[in-house]
Amino acid sequence: MIRINHLNKSFGDLHVLKNIDLTVYESDVVCLIGSSGSGKSTLLRCLNFLEKKDNGNIIIEGIEVNPRTDNLNKIREKVGMVFQNFNLFPHKTVLENIIEAPMMVKGVDKEKAIFKAKQLLQKVDLEDKADVYPSKLSGGQKQRVAIARALAMEPDIMLFDEPTSALDPELVGEVLTTMKDLAEEGMTMVVVTHEMGFAKEVADRIAYMHDGKIIEHATSEQFFNHPKEERTREFLKATMLK
Amino acid sequence: MPSFSHFFNILTETKGVFLKAMLLTLELTAVSIILGIVIGLIFALLKNSKIKVLELISDAYVYLVRGTPLIVQIFILYFGISGIFLLPDFWAASIALALHNGAYISEILRGAIQAVDKGQLEAGRSLGMTKALTLRRIILPQAFRRALPPLGNQFIISLKDSSLAAFISMNELFNVATTLGSNNFDEMTYLLIVAVYYLLLVALLTFIVNRIELKLAVSDR
Numbered sequence: 001m002i003r004i005n006h007l008n009k010s011f012g013d014l015h016v017l018k019n020i021d022l023t024v025y026e027s028d029v030v031c032l033i034g035s036s037g038s039g040k041s042t043l044l045r046c047l048n049f050l051e052k053k054d055n056g057n058i059i060i061e062g063i064e065v066n067p068r069t070d071n072l073n074k075i076r077e078k079v080g081m082v083f084q085n086f087n088l089f090p091h092k093t094v095l096e097n098i099i100e101a102p103m104m105v106k107g108v109d110k111e112k113a114i115f116k117a118k119q120l121l122q123k124v125d126l127e128d129k130a131d132v133y134p135s136k137l138s139g140g141q142k143q144r145v146a147i148a149r150a151l152a153m154e155p156d157i158m159l160f161d162e163p164t165s166a167l168d169p170e171l172v173g174e175v176l177t178t179m180k181d182l183a184e185e186g187m188t189m190v191v192v193t194h195e196m197g198f199a200k201e202v203a204d205r206i207a208y209m210h211d212g213k214i215i216e217h218a219t220s221e222q223f224f225n226h227p228k229e230e231r232t233r234e235f236l237k238a239t240m241l242k
Numbered sequence: 243m244p245s246f247s248h249f250f251n252i253l254t255e256t257k258g259v260f261l262k263a264m265l266l267t268l269e270l271t272a273v274s275i276i277l278g279i280v281i282g283l284i285f286a287l288l289k290n291s292k293i294k295v296l297e298l299i300s301d302a303y304v305y306l307v308r309g310t311p312l313i314v315q316i317f318i319l320y321f322g323i324s325g326i327f328l329l330p331d332f333w334a335a336s337i338a339l340a341l342h343n344g345a346y347i348s349e350i351l352r353g354a355i356q357a358v359d360k361g362q363l364e365a366g367r368s369l370g371m372t373k374a375l376t377l378r379r380i381i382l383p384q385a386f387r388r389a390l391p392p393l394g395n396q397f398i399i400s401l402k403d404s405s406l407a408a409f410i411s412m413n414e415l416f417n418v419a420t421t422l423g424s425n426n427f428d429e430m431t432y433l434l435i436v437a438v439y440y441l442l443l444v445a446l447l448t449f450i451v452n453r454i455e456l457k458l459a460v461s462d463r
Contacts, residue, residue, distance in 0.1 A: 048368055077370035087365035091383050091461045101369035104379060133461045153369055 001026045001157060001188055002047060007056030009042060016042050018212040020056070024157070027186045031199040031220075034209035034235070040192045043209070044159050047190065048079040061156075077105060080150030084162040086142040088134040088149070094121070095130040098149045106153070113152075120148040124178050140171030144178055157188040164195055176202075196239055200224050208232050252431050253438070256422065263418040264439055270332070270404040270414060274339030275397055281340060282347025287377075289352050300348065307345035313406050315342055320410045335407040343400050350396065354389035355381060387458050394451035398444055415439055 002024045009017040016039045024030050032040040045051040046058065049065070049072045058065050065075060089097050098120060099113035108116075121127045124144040134142055143163055150158060160179065164172040176198050183189055183202050193199060199206055199220065206223040208216045208231075216223065216232040227233050289300040307315070319338040323329045329337075358381050366376030386393075408417035415436050423432035 050364055050368065073367075073370050073372050076368055079368075081364075081368035083361060083365065083368075085361055087359070087361035089362065089365070089380055091387065091458075093461075100379065101366075101371060104375055105370045135461065150369070 001028075001061055002190075003057075003059040004043075004046075005057040005059070007043070007046060007058070008054045009039075009046065009051065010054055016212050017046070017053075020212075020214060022207060022214065022217070024188060024190055026188055028205060029183045029189045029191065029203045030205045030207060031203040032190065032192045032207050032209060033194070033196070033199060034215075037211075038209040039212040040209045041161055044161050044190060044192050047157075047159055048076050048081055050081075073105075077153055078156045079159060080153060080155035080157070081159045081161065082143065082146050082150055082163050084165050086134075086139075086146045086166075088142055088146055090134050093131050093133055094126070094137070094145050097134070097145060098152045101149070102152050117148070117152060120151055121145075123151075123181075124148045125174075138171060139167040140174045143167065143175045147175075147178055147182070151182075157190070158182065160189065160191040160193070162192050162194065164193065208235060210235070249431055249434065252428070253435050256432075256435065259418055259422070260415065260435065260439055263413055263415045264443065266412065267401070267404050267414040267443065270336050270339060270407055270412070271397075271401045273336040274343050274400050274404070277336065277340030278343030278347050278396075278400065279393075281344030282351050285344060285348035286351035286355060289348065290355055304345045304348060307342055312338070312342050312403055313409060316406055316410060331407075331410055331412050335404075335410060335412055339400065339403060339407075342403065343396060346396050346399075347393065350389050350392045351385060354385040357388055358384045390451065390455050390458070394448070394455075397447055397451065401443055401447060402440065 002022075004020055004022045007017055007020040007022075008015070018039075020039075020043060022030075022043075032043060034040050042051055046053050049058075049067055052067060060075065060078075065072075089100065092100065095114065095117055098117040099108075099110070102108040102113045102116065103110060118127060118130065121130055124147055126141060126144055126148070129137065129141065129145070134145070137145065147158075147163075163179065164175050167175065172195070176195065179189070179191070179198070180202050191199075191203070203220045205217065205219055207214050208223070208229075210231060216227060216229045218228070222228075223232070224236065227236060285300045285303055288296040291297065316335060316338040319341075320329075320331070320334040323334060362380050362384065363373070363376055366380050367373065371379070404414055405416035407414050408420065411417070419432045419436035420429070423429035426432070
């Protein structure tokens with residue numbers, strides 16, 4: 001569904017993504033893991049063109065995207081994103097947050113949008129918070145609203161940029177559960193995360209990144225049980241020994 | 243020194259004249275604020291546009307307005323424009339005031355817009371919203387909320403600036419006070435009276451701005 005060929009990106013002198021090749025198939029759950037600075041977030045953000053690649057191809061559903069000429073807004077309607085810091089709209093209620101984009105971008109009728117929003121809130125277990133402002137929610141609740149908001153646009157693929165990194169430990173579980181449910185429903189997901197347990201349990205494939213390159217890319221089973229690369233082994237050793 | 247009873251007598255006697263003048267002061271202020279916000283918003287967006295030429299235009303405007311006294315700007319507009327075509331006093335004064343306000347308001351709004359978290363723009367864009375839509379629905383509402391205290395301050399300044407319209411013969415509060423004062427050889431009393439009127443207006447304006455702040459704070463920034 002999304003294929004990346006020879007992607008390169010630099011921020012000034014810093015070469016952050018080096019010749020990245022990656023394919024994400026429909027209903028795949030791919031976890032990007034690695035230490036800070038490995039380029040995983042940047043790679044994720046290139047997928048919805050929040051970051052602009054320097055060169056390489058990004059092919060979505062068989063069609064190569066040309067950022068200069070194509071309508072990126074249309075593409076972003078199909079690619080949902082969930083941020084580490086939630087980025088909920090603070091001046092709008094939970095319900096208003098969720099109906100905003102469908103109404104403003106897709107022209108969905110208000111009643112329909114509200115109906116769908118309430119369904120999504122049920123799905124993330126927050127129906128009673130519809131008229132609450134984000135400032136009154138816990139981190140875990142905010143992130144679940146953020147997931148509902150992204151899902152309201154009915155995307156084909158969901159990107160998660162360290163969705164639980166800003167959460168208190170006891171709130172992480174509820175978000176991971178929501179993500180796991182989403183995966184089981186067949187959503188295509190690319191997740192940047194430090195949650196190894198989640199990756200092991202839910203991911204179909206893992207891409208381990210270090211210093212701008214994908215060091216190892218394998219099925220979850222292969223990655224955790226029979227890692228091929230030395231660096232991968234070192235990384236796994238360091239993270240498992242917590 | 244005028245006595246208290248003298249002061250109160252004149253205050254009540256001149257009620258009608260001053261209330262009429264106060265209305266004019268309010269009209270000048272209101273127009274200059276509303277136009278000032280529109281102008282300020284335009285130039286704030288130009289400055290944030292990341293297009294060099296537009297940024298320079300905004301810089302030039304702010305520099306010119308902040309670099310010259312308001313009274314000079316009023317005179318230039320009044321005497322200058324009326325050489326070209328007939329502009330009613332009221333509009334000469336309010337446009338000059340609006341252009342003046344606009345520069346300060348543009349700086350206030352520019353800062354407020356930049357202060358909105360970058361993640362808000364990213365969230366909007368990731369949902370397929372265009373930059374313009376995100377600006378309009380997500381960023382500007384938050385920016386205005388942030389900008390209310392300094393904007394409220396600017397409104398009060400603008401109210402007092404309206405007194406300079408006296409110098410192009412508009413019968414707002416200050417002009418009426420000085421005219422009546424010199425006619426009656428009692429400048430002090432009339433100046434004190436007009437000061438009271440200004441104090442009342444500023445109190446009213448402050449109250450209104452506070453109410454707006456409270457109402458917008460419902461979402462509990």
